[in-house]
Amino acid sequence: MDKHDGFYKRMALPALIITTVVFILPVGAVFLRSFSSGSNLNQTFTDPYTWRLLAFTVWESFLSALISVLLAIPFSVFFSRYTFFGRKAILTMSDAAFALPAILAVLGFVIYYGNNGMVNNALKAISGGRWSVKILYSFKAIILAHVYLNFPVAFSLITSSLSSMPDVEEKASRLLGASGIRTFFRITVPKISGTILATFTLIFLFCFPSFLIVMSLGGNPRFFTIEAEIYKRTYTDVNPAGSASLAIFSFLVMALLLVATGYGRDERRVRRSTHVLIKATGKRLAAAVALCIVIFIFMAPPMLAILYRAFFTRDGVFTLKAWADIAARSRLGTGTSLGAVLNSLLIASGSAIISVNMASAIAMGSVRTGSRFTTLLTSLPMAIGSVSMGLGFSFIAARMPLRNTVISYLLVLAAHVVVVMPFAVRSILPGARRIPERLPLAAKTLGGDSREAYRLIERPLLKPYRRRAFAFSFALSLGEVNATLALSEGRVTTIPILIYKMINQYNYQGAAALAVILLTIAITMFAIGETGGDEYAVS
Amino acid sequence: MPYLECRNLKRVFQHFTLDISFSMEKGELLCILGPSGSGKSTLLSAIAGIDSSVSGQFLLDGKDITSIPVQKRRIGMVFQDFSLFPSMNVEKNIQYGMRDVPAEEKERQTEKLLEMVSLPGYAKRKVNELSGGEAQRIALARAVAAKPQILLLDEPMSALDAPLRKRLRSTIRQIHDQTKITMLYVTHDREEAFAIADRIMIMRSGKLEAMGTPQELYRNPPNLFVANFTGEGSVIKVPQIAYNPAKNVAFFRPEDAVIKKCIPNETDFVLKNALVESYEFTGSDYMVRLSYKGQEILVRSNQRPEESIADIYVSKDKLLMLDAE
Amino acid sequence: MKKVLSVIAVLIIAAGIIFAQSVNEQKSGQRTLTVYAYDTFCGDWGAAGSVIPAFEETTGIKVNLVASGAAVEVINKVRLEGKNTSCDVILGISDDIADKAYDLLESYDSPYIKTIDERYVFDAQNRLIPYDYGAFAFVYDTESGIQPPTCLADLTKDEYKDKVILIDPRTSSVGTGLMMWTYNALGDSWLSWWKTMTENALTTASGWSSGYGLFTEGEAPIVISYTTSPVYHVMWENTTRYQALLFSDGHETTIEAAGIVKGTKHRAEAEAFIDFLLTEAQIDLANANSMYPVNSTIELPAAYDYAPVPERIFTGSSDQASELLTLWTDAIVK
Structure with missing residues (x-):
């Protein structure tokens, strides 16, 4: 007899089914199409060109992930140990980069690091036109942009993992005379090795389907990823079957990686947290300030560059024209700015709320039933790039008998939920793991049933994690564009779609202004998410 | 008819197998005593229904509760780590188990319970502000509040320090006497069990070694393990006394032996020329450690041992004949 | 109760937003x-x-x-x-x-x-x-001070190193157009033009939006676009700063x-x-x-x-485009 009466299984099951179905449908559609005529699945798998693409894609993803993680570790160690003024602000700002769609990262980078960008203009001004540095349009620019977008992920995940671990072992090590470095490598690193691997995998999977950044900032047609090739086969070749075969190939590679890194593997159960943040003073405070400055210098400028561009033309003339443009079109309806903002908010809230609730059920269920399969299953959507996902959804959309605005909304919402779920689950799992099983069992000895125990005892303890999951899900949904484009059919315009339209209309200022709105919303969300830390110490 | 009956409880562990049947009377405080890793906690969890790995049958007040889910069993439990609900304050924790009780009555009962555990006025306190001793008392109050048919306590003192333990265990005994709730108390601390139990059940490696009142177990342990587990004592191998051929060793308590120099009685058994190894002053007497033919002997003595060689006298009716392990 | 009310309120607002957007859809009859x-x-x-x-x-x-x-x-x-x-x-x-x-x-x-x-x-x-x-053409920034090129071959010269933004034919129709243009205008040497240009150009963007964006942000003074691109700047930005270049080779049309x-x-x-x-x-x-x-x-x-109208123009067909793309990929990437 299951001591929980199968409650957790029953709770997680509907959420699991929904997530799987909504995910399986587009994947299945792509899968089926890759076997249809016009494609040659076998050929795709054996074509050396495919493998060359794979080699490049793997290489750029690997480097990006490695550097992001390595860079984040020292910062995370410091931030998880000490508290100081501005700590939360830096964490929030770093999180906000998560919501940046690739096109904005490119825009920000170009404005800041470009040959005619702020950095170069400053150098030229200082040196009288002699100094300049070509940062972009090279392989290292790709890595730089990827690290920029993913450092926050690594920083955030590793910091939160370290923060929730007691540092007793480290203290013991120091007392025994080991130096800080030795303690770090011998004690701390093994403890977080699970998190580091999971973070690395996550970032790898983010960078794998990247193509806008690779192509625009890479500077050379040789830099071409598998996802870019999928894009080409879909939109240039008009060969949906061919792109489907490649999409399946790509999916298999990424899924294999997920499984191989044991992504569903149970992390060590951490129960009691004896981890209190020490207030940094003196030398440590100086170090804190230095670290904050470094992060700020790395993370802020591209976003600030966009902010600048929203108010100044490229010639440096201050103007509010972009904002006037946006406000002028502010009536409800497709393709207008207020409409786009409302749509984005609506869809982001919807996907975040749905995902957080489903993710809580799944996370709690998987922890209590000890099922690793569940976590793996919900992580699978990360193995699909957004172009492929958009492809799959468009196959489905084509089959639907009835199409109107409401259907488009629902499809977009479904796609966003699929994209967002793995992160929601991932954010809530540590919280679920920290709740000792004793608590719901104790509740049951007092006469309450499992549902009541979950509602009154376990879920309140998940609150800070749910908040975080909500913030990340919201931000991710805000920035999602590829799948949305494929499904909206012009009926649903979100902020990123509008940004693309603006850019297509030569209106970079408008795009920058919208980007500012996007970032402001994202930062607000994250600020809310970061406040209220671990409210309830679990005893 | 026994109140709680456990029949044929079995489970295979890595190093031993749990295999036990026992029963309890209504209103008694039974302690399950045994070394760590003897399966006691698993047994308790199985009774509560929160561990499903033990096979067997459970009867409570004549009813078979084996397949009844946890929340319907009305079995309360107090855990080693208190397991208070962190998102609720003291009051809400205590009131969690109060079902079908109107609001004012809940408040009244809460105050009464808090007084019973000597924490009046703690109702609005936050759970993470409590000290260990306070938390355990709240856990106790919470369990009692649900009016369980039987209360299980799983090594509730393990997480507390020594002086606290003494005070708390008498609180538990008092609560037991006041509320007359049947209690099953698991511990590895002999002193604790002896202090509060009506009866003690001694477990080793998953099996029931002995069951009886503290006095019975101390005075008449059924085997050497129980004898050693329930108190200090000395063991003499049988060939040296040829007393009762059916058993291998003789066992006696330190207070039942005397170091003296005079003419032995018929009823005394004498160990001649034992070497005094060391002695400790206990405040009320001396505990003397001697060596007799290579075996360690413990004797309580009113006086400090003056000489290095002594004779030990044991009254024959105080000798316990037991099997060697 | 409060929770239920707020959920209902949210649903009503959501429905309102969606409904407002779909109001434009067809009425019957x-x-x-x-x-x-x-x-x-x-x-x-x-x-x-x-x-x-x-x-x-x-x-x-x-x-x-x-x-x-x-x-x-x-x-x-x-x-x-x-x-x-x-x-x-x-x-x-x-x-x-x-x-x-x-x-x-x-x-x-x-x-x-x-x-x-x-x-x-x-x-x-x-x-x-x-x-x-439209006709594809290179657009240049008159304020950049460079000497405007007059034909496709000019672009491969050293003086234009890192000064040209191209677009990838695999992911953009403008890129495909450029590819067809070079094929039609340069004949057999079209692939070597590309080989040189992929090193000589500043970058090969994934699409017209990013490519033209880089251009207007001043990253490079020359970009592949349309002969009609300057019209937008004249009409909406009141500037003749960006001008289209007519090449002697002729132009690809779309x-x-x-x-x-x-x-x-x-x-x-x-x-x-x-x-x-x-x-x-x-x-x-x-x-x-x-x-x-x-x-x-x-x-x-x-x-x-x-928006100068080119005299000599080329037109292409999609079969041709596919073949050329394969040739292009083979030569440039593999």
Whole structure:
């Protein structure tokens, strides 16, 4: 007899089914199409060109992930140990980069690091036109942009993992005379090795389907990823079957990686947290300030560059024209700015709320039933790039008998939920793991049933994690564009779609202004998410 | 008819197998005593229904509760780590188990319970502000509040320090006497069990070694393990006394032996020329450690041992004949 | 209770937003027409903003406009939808991908086809009827101080190192156009041009948006675009700073067309729409799309003086494009 009466299984099951179905449908559609005529699945798998693409894609993803993680570790160690003024602000700002769609990262980078960008203009001004540095349009620019977008992920995940671990072992090590470095490598690193691997995998999977950044900032047609090739086969070749075969190939590679890194593997159960943040003073405070400055210098400028561009033309003339443009079109309806903002908010809230609730059920269920399969299953959507996902959804959309605005909304919402779920689950799992099983069992000895125990005892303890999951899900949904484009059919315009339209209309200022709105919303969300830390110490 | 009956409880562990049947009377405080890793906690969890790995049958007040889910069993439990609900304050924790009780009555009962555990006025306190001793008392109050048919306590003192333990265990005994709730108390601390139990059940490696009142177990342990587990004592191998051929060793308590120099009685058994190894002053007497033919002997003595060689006298009716392990 | 109320309130607001956006969808009992077009066409800033309302007013036919990404997606969509498609007219199909669409369309011999310059009627069977065209050209920044190049070969010179922004033919129709241009203009040496340029250019962007964006942000003074690009800057930004370069090699054109979908239930309305495109919509189309109208009798605003019309032009077919792409990939990437 299951001591929980199968409650957790029953709770997680509907959420699991929904997530799987909504995910399986587009994947299945792509899968089926890759076997249809016009494609040659076998050929795709054996074509050396495919493998060359794979080699490049793997290489750029690997480097990006490695550097992001390595860079984040020292910062995370410091931030998880000490508290100081501005700590939360830096964490929030770093999180906000998560919501940046690739096109904005490119825009920000170009404005800041470009040959005619702020950095170069400053150098030229200082040196009288002699100094300049070509940062972009090279392989290292790709890595730089990827690290920029993913450092926050690594920083955030590793910091939160370290923060929730007691540092007793480290203290013991120091007392025994080991130096800080030795303690770090011998004690701390093994403890977080699970998190580091999971973070690395996550970032790898983010960078794998990247193509806008690779192509625009890479500077050379040789830099071409598998996802870019999928894009080409879909939109240039008009060969949906061919792109489907490649999409399946790509999916298999990424899924294999997920499984191989044991992504569903149970992390060590951490129960009691004896981890209190020490207030940094003196030398440590100086170090804190230095670290904050470094992060700020790395993370802020591209976003600030966009902010600048929203108010100044490229010639440096201050103007509010972009904002006037946006406000002028502010009536409800497709393709207008207020409409786009409302749509984005609506869809982001919807996907975040749905995902957080489903993710809580799944996370709690998987922890209590000890099922690793569940976590793996919900992580699978990360193995699909957004172009492929958009492809799959468009196959489905084509089959639907009835199409109107409401259907488009629902499809977009479904796609966003699929994209967002793995992160929601991932954010809530540590919280679920920290709740000792004793608590719901104790509740049951007092006469309450499992549902009541979950509602009154376990879920309140998940609150800070749910908040975080909500913030990340919201931000991710805000920035999602590829799948949305494929499904909206012009009926649903979100902020990123509008940004693309603006850019297509030569209106970079408008795009920058919208980007500012996007970032402001994202930062607000994250600020809310970061406040209220671990409210309830679990005893 | 026994109140709680456990029949044929079995489970295979890595190093031993749990295999036990026992029963309890209504209103008694039974302690399950045994070394760590003897399966006691698993047994308790199985009774509560929160561990499903033990096979067997459970009867409570004549009813078979084996397949009844946890929340319907009305079995309360107090855990080693208190397991208070962190998102609720003291009051809400205590009131969690109060079902079908109107609001004012809940408040009244809460105050009464808090007084019973000597924490009046703690109702609005936050759970993470409590000290260990306070938390355990709240856990106790919470369990009692649900009016369980039987209360299980799983090594509730393990997480507390020594002086606290003494005070708390008498609180538990008092609560037991006041509320007359049947209690099953698991511990590895002999002193604790002896202090509060009506009866003690001694477990080793998953099996029931002995069951009886503290006095019975101390005075008449059924085997050497129980004898050693329930108190200090000395063991003499049988060939040296040829007393009762059916058993291998003789066992006696330190207070039942005397170091003296005079003419032995018929009823005394004498160990001649034992070497005094060391002695400790206990405040009320001396505990003397001697060596007799290579075996360690413990004797309580009113006086400090003056000489290095002594004779030990044991009254024959105080000798316990037991099997060697 | 509070929670239930707030959930209901949220649902009502959400429904309101969605409803407001769908208000424009068709009422029953009206003549309707469903048009699929690419993204940029739809939306308030696209041509649709002026063309569609004008059409609806003139004819009383309600247009249901469906946007799908790029032109190619439109074709994909109709093909995927198969017999169930509700599409009557597809719009925005350029000549280089025309081959992929023919089997989905039925012919229409519109009476206005004769107003179109012959060079631009690329489908003899009139399944795809052109409505505007553009010519690819390099646009340069007159304020950058560089010496404007005069032909494709010039771009490979050292003086233009890191000064040119190209677009990848694999992911963008402008890129494909550039590729066809080099093939048509340079003959056998087209691949070596590309080999040199991939090193000499600043970057090869993934699409026109990012490429042109880099250009206007000043990253490089030359970019591949259209001869009509400067028109936008003249009309909306009041500047003649960006100018199109006419090359001696001649220019590749791209012709945009529309067609009636096979099996349409609204043939009459579809025909009316095509006719409208070829007549009253010509100016709006040209302006909004930054292209030239196919109707040679239309008079263009003064700004179009800045869009030089090339004398020598090339046109291509989609079969050719696919083959060339494979050759290109083999040479440049492998």
